[in-house]
Amino acid sequence: MLLYIFLFVFGTIIGSFLNVLIYRIPRKESIVFPSSHCTKCGHELKPFDLIPIISFITLKGRCRYCGAKISLKYPLVELLTGLVFITIFYYFGLTAKTISYIFLSAILITISFIDIEYKIIPNELILTGILGGIVFRLVMYRDGLTDYIIGFLLGAGILFLISVISGGGMGGGDIKLMALIGLFVGWKLTLTTMFIAVILGAICGIILILLKIKTRKDYIPFGPYIAVAWLISILYGCNIINFYIKLISGTA
Ligand SMILES: [Zn+2]
Incomplete structure (x- = not known):
């Protein structure tokens, strides 16, 4: 239980760092300098302004110095990262796999x-x-290498094919992301991830088009679907693969 609490808190702290990456990388800003500041008034943020989730609640979602609204996205990313970390730990325990998945999940959230x-x-x-x-x-050399190299090539290859066939419907970023x-997951779960991502x-x-949030012409980012599909795949992928094998062999 203590481990879960520790890992959740650790996740929210990492999430708080991911917020910095999410804000600064697209703006081509340095990720270490300057230290965190309010994006409205530029006031430097003190440690007690930066406690993940808790600061947002005690400040009622506003900057302590200028009162500007703070996006709900910040505590959400922190909460999400904490939850994803403990979910991975719950399924894979104290293993190298857990650490590798936690690392990848942080990249995928960002x-x-x-x-x-x-x-x-x-x-x-x-x-x-x-x-x-x-x-x-x-x-983790004991897990073998070939499986993962095939996964890497397969991930890039199939999405590249889809992008050629669909005439650029799939971006270069998606191809690299799948590779x-x-x-990290090997070829079987790469296929499962792709399959689930396309369905999602x-x-x-x-749904987005029906709700008129997006139109048919809008570009809908595919990265988040790949990320969610990855999480579903590592947690339930084996069941899905077994079910599919039974289905095509006619024993389901
Ligand atoms: Zn401010």
Whole structure:
């Protein structure tokens, strides 16, 4: 229980750092300098202004210095990161896999929020992810290597094909993102992730168009769907694959 609380708090602190990345990377600002400040009045934020989730609640969502509204996105990212971290830990325990998935989830959360707002997937984040992925593959060499290299190539290859066939419906960022995921999950779960992402994207796309939030011509970022599909895949992918195998072999 203590481990869960620790990991949740750790997740919200990482989430608070991800907020900095989400704000600064698309603006091409340095991620270490200057220290956190209010985006409206520029006042430097003190440690007690930066306690994840809690500061937002005690400040009632406003800047202590100028009263400007703080986006609900900030505590949301912190809460989400904390929840994702403990979910991964719950399923995979105290293992190297858990650490590798926690690392990837942090990258995916950052990418998703940047993709939603700016419709880009920054190369810096993909590269950081791939470097991390290579380190994890070397540390976890007992899990083998071929499976993950195939996952990497398959992720990039299939999305590249879809983008050629659909005439550019899939961005270059999505292709790189799928390759990155392949490096962490191997080829089977790469396929599952892609499959779920396409279904999620189609369902949500239709809903967004029906609710008139988006029109058919709007670009709908695909990164967040890939991220959610990845989480579903690592948690339930094996069940989905087994069900599918039974289905096609006619034993379901
Ligand atoms: Zn302010």
